[in-house]
Amino acid sequence: MSGVERLSLRVSEMINHPIAQLQRWVTIHRLDTDGDREWEEVLGVIAETDELELTLNDDGSVTVRWERQEVEGLDTGESMFYLEEEPSPF
Template sequence: MAKPKKQEKPIERREISGIERLGLRVSSMINHPVAQTQRWVMIHRLDTDGEREWDEVMGLLSETDGIDMTFNDDESVTLKWEASAEDERPVEVSEPEEEPAPF
C-alpha cells in the first residue's frame, strides 16, 4: 500500500521592487572585479528603470563619500573612486622555504 504524499507548503515568491532591482544591478557592476581594478564603472539606464527609481539610486550614490559621478549625455553615469587604504596595503608574499636534499 502506497503512503500518502506529504503536502508541501507552496513556495512564496516575493517580487522585488524596481528600486531593489536597480540597486542590485548597480551594486554588482560596482563590485565587479574589473571595475574594482580600474576603479570606475559606467552605469547605463535601461528602459525598465523608472524615473523615480533612477533618481533615488543616483541620489544615494551622490551622497556616498569618495565617489565622483559624471552624468553623460546618453543618460549613463560614470562612477569613479579612489583606492581605499585597504586596497593600498602591500601584499605580503611568503617565499617557500627550501628543504634540504634528502641525500
C-alpha cells in the same frame, strides 16, 4: 522585488565587479525598465556617498569613480592598498 531594489542590486553588482574594482570606475546605463523615480533615487544615494564620484554623461549614462582605499598593514604597520570588497551602500 521593487524597482529600486532591482536597480540597486544591478548597480551594486556592477560596482563590485572585479574589472570595475581594478579600474576603479564603471559606467551605468539606464535600462527601459528603470523608472524615473527609481533612477533618481539610486543616483541620489550614489551622489551622497563620499567615496564615490558621479559624472553624468551626454548619452544619459552615469560614470561612477572611486579612489583606491589605503589601510594600515596588520603585522608590519606599513601602509598597503586594497580593493574595496564591501558591498556598495545601495
